[in-house]
Amino acid sequence: MSFATQTLRTRFLSTLEGIGDGILTVTTPEGSRHRFGTTGPEADLQIRDWRLLRRLALRGDVGLGEGWIDGDWHSETLETTLSLALRNLGQLAGWGEPGRLAAWRMRLTDQLLRRNSRRGSARNIRAHYDVGNEFYQLWLDPGMTYSSAIFAPGDDLERAQARKNARILSRLAPGESLLEIGCGWGGFAEAAAERGHRVTGITLSPAQKGYADARLDGRAEVRLQDYRAVTGRFDNIVSIEMIEAVGERYWPTYFATLRERLAPGGRAVVQAITVPDAEFSVYRQRSDFIRQHVFPGGMLPCDAAIAHEAGRAGLRVVASHAFGQDYARTCRIWSERMLAARDRIGRLGYDEGFLRGWQFYLDGCAAAFATGRCDVVQVELAHAA
16 A cells, blocks of 8 residues: 555544544455444445545545446445435545545536537437436336425325326416426326326437327427427426526526516426525535536526526516425435346446446435435426516
């Protein structure tokens, strides 16, 4: 072991002495075991290569995810381990943030190379959603809904996703015409059409459009179209977890589009993943694993940002419903279903690194929602005057 690695090892293990919420058992590449913390959920961290510490020192939480993908570390309790890290961020200072140069490079990538211009949005969306419908079919519910469900006692994932769609539909204003911005594989559009709505759904993913067209079979119109290119007015607008892909610099355009496309007396329902208001100023100045490796060009709003941007556009928040713990459960189920389909995913041509990346993403999201680092809200908007 080099002197530099020995120094990082000593500093890392010393930092873990500060864990105050949870119990972490660390196994080193040499096989030694260390136990940190005294109370709370138990988690394990198996370091397989000390280069993990260099990744953490250089790239923070992004390096943690990259190290997981490359097998530098493992855990049999991944969500619990990531939750423990989130609950003890104050004690783990120096290991969760990237170095200054790496942070600058990642921000440059986010802001310039992955801008959500009309061309950039199409490229960014396809990078995530066009990995193959067959892959998503193996772990989403039969309705192919890729957003948080709302659970009631006894619900399985399919029933909870139907409950989420039903809640949105119950919050709409009278009127038949409905625009869905970011229609995915057509699950909500199908539910809305069954309720008598005349649905226009838009997506930037050719794979999603093909699937939705076949599924809906003329019961709704599905367009391969940017939200900024839509014309006309609609009695209602629904946008389920699409705002995260808009990008902060385009939020004014997004909310202005909602106002311009929403008929007088209409209602817009936006389901959004959010970060806490108090943490938004820090979050917006940095990058993270999801923006670097999962959703290029992505950016989460906070409740205050949604209200502010809506107000600037001439809309007002009528109501808001938060259900972050339901998203933790949704992500947990997705991860379990995906790992159960590991062999079938491999036969589709995806390698182990691909699967580990998705596991880190889904378990990391479950941890973020479970610990309150993220939330999900259904925000109802109407014209301000």
